[in-house]
Amino acid sequence: MRYATTWKRPPQIIKNRRLAVALQVGFAIWFIAALATLDLDWVRMTEGWSRAVRFAQGFLSPDFTSRWRDISRGLEESLTMTLTSTVVGVAISIPIGIGAARNIAPRAVHAVCRSIIAVSRAVQEIIIAIFFVAMFGFGPFAGFLTLTFATIGFIAKLLADDIEDLDEAQVEAVRATGAGWMQVINYAVQPQVMPRLIGLSVYRLDINFRESSVIGIVGAGGIGATLNTAIDRYEYDSAGAILLIIIVIVMIAEYGSSYLRKFLQ
């Protein structure tokens, strides 16, 4: 018996050959069109090259000292903002998260809590910050409110999803003993969800620090404001120093949070 000597891998995702070709052509057209709208300004870019070199130098030989007062104030604002907003945000998230869990909350409460979460998640931190700055004035208080609001959307959603996923058998078992609603939460829900809630809070602390370095750009205080000023003044060595500080703190936070999560469980 003779066997075929050719074999072609059958298409895995898009089985229709014409559709596959059409998609490829469409992609190519889009790609060219998108690149065409880039509108590159070569003169400006060559001018910028010297700045890029200066920035790279600033990053390699950062200047921590000459703007240390600004940097330390920015850091202080960022760090305090991060902690307070995480604590308050998590505290508010717990009732909202419980309320947003379909299996333990009444339907109306569920709908209200889910919409709070949806609003908080849909709008970017920076836009919220713009509004809070307009309402509460410049400074870290607006930043604190922004991060708190963002934390609620993050923690409450994951907490609610967790509660919805939890082991029904354990809840049933506690309910079967004749426990009230609060007792069910305390004995059946809390033990199952608590380790993850702590893990999420620590993770959010990490995210809030990173975000606190950004919202300063629109006036909500923190290290971002210092960085923005440094770049505006073309002080790239100070900017490099600030970026390095941010990277180091995030690294510490990351290793610290993984250690803390292991320790707490």
Place this chain on the structure above:
Amino acid sequence: MLDLQGLIKTYKTGDRAVNNVSLSVPKGQIVGLIGPSGAGKSSLIRCINRLVEPTAGRITLGGTELTGLAPRALRRQRRRIGMIFQEYALVERLTVMENVLSGRLGYVSFWQSFTRRFPPADIARAYALLDRVGLSDHADKRADALSGGQRQRVGIARALAQDPELLLVDEPTASLDPKTSRQIMRLLTEICAERDLPAIVNIHDVALARQFLPRIVGLRAGQVVFDGSPADLTDAALTRIYGDEDWDAMRRAEADDQAEAREALATQDAMAMA
């Protein structure tokens, strides 16, 4: 054909998995390697194609020494050794054909394998092997769409695609039901007979080993404690390999098992004839 001399494998943890094993396998012979879990069966066969680097000893395959070869030369020698795995170890997300063709990877250039442009002879061989293991209709299916027995057949086809001079078989039936296990063992022994291939088969199922394999080597704590035919595998020998156990009870269960399998095969044959 294959010759092991004083093979030793000591892991970083200090565990000596293989302890001074010397073994020689002539052409066309299938050797069953039995022993309790942790006796070093898996380490031993992985030492042969150096997936596990042996600590000391010599391995020669058809006159070529495998120990001490540089990476490129080692890869060339690995082509000569087909390996069949416990739980199949197919690349699940590739098609059956790609899995079989992956047996040719040692023979083709990176670019040919990357673009899936294998030589026509390799493709014809792959189709022939799929036909031999009874899967000619499944070439374009993804490997994870097959049943356990079918996957192991693909695993056998992949090993044979290498055109090997030796087969290493690691627990081929560990995750298969008794009937499929027997079919796979029969296929393996037939194929080895057809090609006059020597093979080493790790197997924890003593009954299966007895039924299919002409030579059995017992391993305990990394050392060879038995080497003989199934007839020599007495209770005393089993105790030497596994420690004390009620072998009579086991043999009765074994007999039942075999009767059942014979029956199953008989019905299958009847169905095939009908």
Place this chain on the structure above:
Amino acid sequence: MTDVTDHLKGDRIWTWRTPRHRLLLWAGWLGLVALFVWCWGVMTKGTIWAFVCDAPAQAADIGGRMIPPSFGYLPELMGPLWDTLNMATLGTMLGVVMAVPVAFLAARNTSPSPRLLRPVAMFVIVASRSINALIWALLLVAILGPGLLAGIIAIALRSIGFIGKLLYEAIEETDPRQIEAVTATGAGPAQVLTYGIVPQVLPAFWGITVFRWDINIRESAILGLVGAGGLGLKLQASLNTLAWPQVTMILIVILGTVVVSEWISGTVRRALI
């Protein structure tokens, strides 16, 4: 004689956790509260409470001005919307191209030199993850001048860390037996990569990429605030001129885009599983 009551004698009274454990727990909570109070004090020392009290009035004022949204502004937003989508997509593509090699260098089982290159790859990932796209954009606008290119590169630089981290974790989670089986055929390192590892991580790769694309759509909508083009540029202009109805319109467009991109990303990721 042993019976149940034996256990009631002596000191075997059941308590929730050991006393030492409870003490530690209380100390931990107390420490957290003290830290919170101190941080609160430090943070609010410059806060002007008169402004804070005034906030509801301000909010009502802004809210009043924002409604109704200026629908006439919508056609003018189509160009920036197109720019925003392109910025996110091109940025994601550029990010993927850079992130894939970094991920393979960072994964324990594929890194060619765990001592030297792996820490470098890890640093690239952490550095990229710690710096927000907006900050990258701030820098790049200063270097390259305002425009889409700065935004694309900012998005790409931020994406390296995200994609790189998730991808290297996926690579480390691959089934070693499948890789071993390919190695045993005598395949070279590049062939082991393409036959043993790539097929296993491909679904994760597409999932991560689409996920990041979705995030990048959100990010690119605001990068214009620092001059990197797209919808954010219009937002900045409207905010500067206090054109609140236009601001509302822009926010509606951003929200719509985000919802659509999240739906696309969710659908694709579900299809991949």
